[in-house]
Amino acid sequence: MNRRYRKTIIAGNWKMHKTPSETRQLIDELKPLISKAKWCEVVLCVPYVDIPIALRALKDSPRIAVGAQNMHHEESGAYTGDVSAAMLKDLGVKYVIIGHSERRAYYHETDTLVSRKVHLALRAGLRPIVCVGETLEQRDQGVTLDLITVQVKAALSGVPVEKLRQIVFAYEPIWAIGTGRTATVEQAGEVGASIRATIRKMYGARAARSVTIQYGGSMTASNAHDLLAQLDVDGGLVGGASLKASSFAAIVQAANQ
Numbered sequence: 001m002n003r004r005y006r007k008t009i010i011a012g013n014w015k016m017h018k019t020p021s022e023t024r025q026l027i028d029e030l031k032p033l034i035s036k037a038k039w040c041e042v043v044l045c046v047p048y049v050d051i052p053i054a055l056r057a058l059k060d061s062p063r064i065a066v067g068a069q070n071m072h073h074e075e076s077g078a079y080t081g082d083v084s085a086a087m088l089k090d091l092g093v094k095y096v097i098i099g100h101s102e103r104r105a106y107y108h109e110t111d112t113l114v115s116r117k118v119h120l121a122l123r124a125g126l127r128p129i130v131c132v133g134e135t136l137e138q139r140d141q142g143v144t145l146d147l148i149t150v151q152v153k154a155a156l157s158g159v160p161v162e163k164l165r166q167i168v169f170a171y172e173p174i175w176a177i178g179t180g181r182t183a184t185v186e187q188a189g190e191v192g193a194s195i196r197a198t199i200r201k202m203y204g205a206r207a208a209r210s211v212t213i214q215y216g217g218s219m220t221a222s223n224a225h226d227l228l229a230q231l232d233v234d235g236g237l238v239g240g241a242s243l244k245a246s247s248f249a250a251i252v253q254a255a256n257q
C-alpha cells in the first residue's frame with residue numbers, strides 16, 4: 001500500500017451469510033475492536049436485507065461504511081427480485097461490489113455487464129469495487145496478466161478521468177477464494193502492479209496512483225500484513241475472515257500498522 005496517494009480500504013464481503021439479527025450482533029462486537037482504525041477505511045458488504053440494520057448499527061461510526069454485494073444493470077424496470085443502484089444510494093450505501101467471480105460464474109455476468117453496472121453505480125454516486133481475477137487453469141496457461149488487463153479495460157471503458165478515483169479494484173484469484181490457498185505476496189503484488197500499469201496507460205500516472213487496488217482470496221490476520229506490504233496492494237476484500245469480529249478486526253489492524 002501507499003497511503004500517500006490512495007486510501008487503504010479493508011472490505012468484508014459477507015456473501016450469503018448473517019441474518020439481520022446476526023448482523024446487529026456482529027457489528028456490535030466489531031465496533032469496539034476497530035474504533036482506532038485511523039489509517040484505513042472499513043467497509044461491510046452485507047446482504048441486501050441486512051443493509052438497513054447495518055446502517056443503523058453504524059450510525060455513530062463514520063469510518064465504517066456499508067456496501068452492497070451486487071446491483072442490477074438497468075436503472076429501473078420490470079426485474080422481479082432485483083435491486084437498483086438508486087435504491088442502494090437512497091438507503092445510504094456507499095460501495096457496491098461489481099463482477100465478483102461468484103456472480104460471473106453462477107449468474108453469467110460478463111465484462112459488458114460489469115461495465116454497464118460500473119456506469120450506473122457511478123451515476124448513482126456509489127463507489128464500485130470491481131472484482132477481477134483468473135482461474136487456476138488460466139494461471140497455469142500463463143494468461144493471468146493478459147486476462148486481467150482485458151477485465152480492467154472493460155470495466156473502465158467510457159469512464160472519465162474525474163470519476164476514476166471513485167472506482168476500487170479487487171484482484172481476486174478465483175483459485176484462492178474460500179480455499180485457504182492465498183496468492184503469494186509476489187503474485188498479489190505483480191497483478192496489482194499490472195492493474196495499475198493498465199490504468200496508467202489509459203489515464204496517466206497521476207490518476208493511476210490514486211486508485212485503490214485490493215487483494216481478495218483467503219486473506220487472514222496472518223497473511224494480511226505481508227500482502228499489504230506490497231506497493232500495489234492497498235487493502236483487502238475479505239470473505240470468510242470477515243464473518244468473525246476478531247479475525248476481521250485483526251486484518252483491519254494489520255492495515256493500520
Ligand code: 13P
Binds near residue numbers: 238239
Ligand atoms: P475468502 O476470503 O473467503 O477467500 O473470499 C474472498 C472473496 O471472495 C471476497 O470477495
